[in-house]
Amino acid sequence: MIFPENGKECIEISKIIKKLASQPFEKIKCNQYKKAAIINYEVQELTHFLVYDGVSQEGDKIRDEEIHKPKELLAKMGMGDLLIQLRFIAYEHGWDFDSIQRDALNHRIERQKEIEESY
Numbered sequence: 001m002i003f004p005e006n007g008k009e010c011i012e013i014s015k016i017i018k019k020l021a022s023q024p025f026e027k028i029k030c031n032q033y034k035k036a037a038i039i040n041y042e043v044q045e046l047t048h049f050l051v052y053d054g055v056s057q058e059g060d061k062i063r064d065e066e067i068h069k070p071k072e073l074l075a076k077m078g079m080g081d082l083l084i085q086l087r088f089i090a091y092e093h094g095w096d097f098d099s100i101q102r103d104a105l106n107h108r109i110e111r112q113k114e115i116e117e118s119y
Contacts, residue, residue: 014097017087039085045078 049071090097 042078042082045074049075
């Protein structure tokens with residue numbers, strides 16, 4: 001587990017996903033194409049927020065809080081939905097989501113070291 005303090009919550013999420021994945025709705029309504037479309041939609045919500053996060057290329061604040069807050073809420077919801085979809089995919093393929101996260105984090109750390117050494 002990458003985040004031991006949240007381990008109990010991760011175990012509960014995994015149990016819920018296992019239960020939901022066995023429901024007829026998941027087997028009938030959500031094929032791989034729909035899952036890919038859902039993932040794309042959720043990434044778009046997050047991307048839209050990041051692109052319009054209220055800072056210009058020059059670093060000047062251009063944020064309009066009335067516009068920013070709803071976009072931030074959508075981005076958070078999109079990120080959560082994306083994580084759940086990815087957990088579903090991992091479960092359906094018999095992959096250990098936590099080890100995938102651990103490997104990805106280690107890869108990110110290694111890559112960052114390579115980048116820092118090149119500068």
